[in-house]
Amino acid sequence: xxxxxxxxxxxxxxxxxxxxxxxxxxxxxxxxxxxxxxxxxxxxxxxxxxxxxxxxxxxxxxxxxxxxxxxxxxxxxxxxxxxxxxxxxxxxxx
Numbered sequence: 545x546x547x548x549x550x551x552x553x554x555x556x557x558x559x560x561x562x563x564x565x566x567x568x569x570x571x572x573x574x575x576x577x578x579x580x581x582x583x584x585x586x587x588x589x590x591x592x593x594x595x596x597x598x599x600x601x602x603x604x605x606x607x608x609x610x611x612x613x614x615x616x617x618x619x620x621x622x623x624x625x626x627x628x629x630x631x632x633x634x635x636x637x638x
Contacts, residue, residue, distance in 0.1 A: 582590070613619035 610619065
């Protein structure tokens with residue numbers, strides 16, 4: 545195995561290891577700061593996400609109203625409306 549061939553390749557590509565002093569010299573004095581810029585769409589999505597997170601999962605006033613109507617026996621289901629929605633869901637599966 546020829547070691548001098550490796551040295552020639554290293555010279556061609558200009559690869560050499562920097563000494564510790566050279567490494568420090570190249571990195572000192574410069575400060576890097578990360579920045580983030582969101583597009584208008586991303587900002588809107590963030591606003592929507594915050595609003596959804598803040599909203600309650602259950603509309604308690606509607607639930608209470610339905611419970612009261614069921615307990616009183618005044619809750620009635622529109623059979624035709626229910627069947628139509630059921631068929632829409634069924635047809636949407638296929």
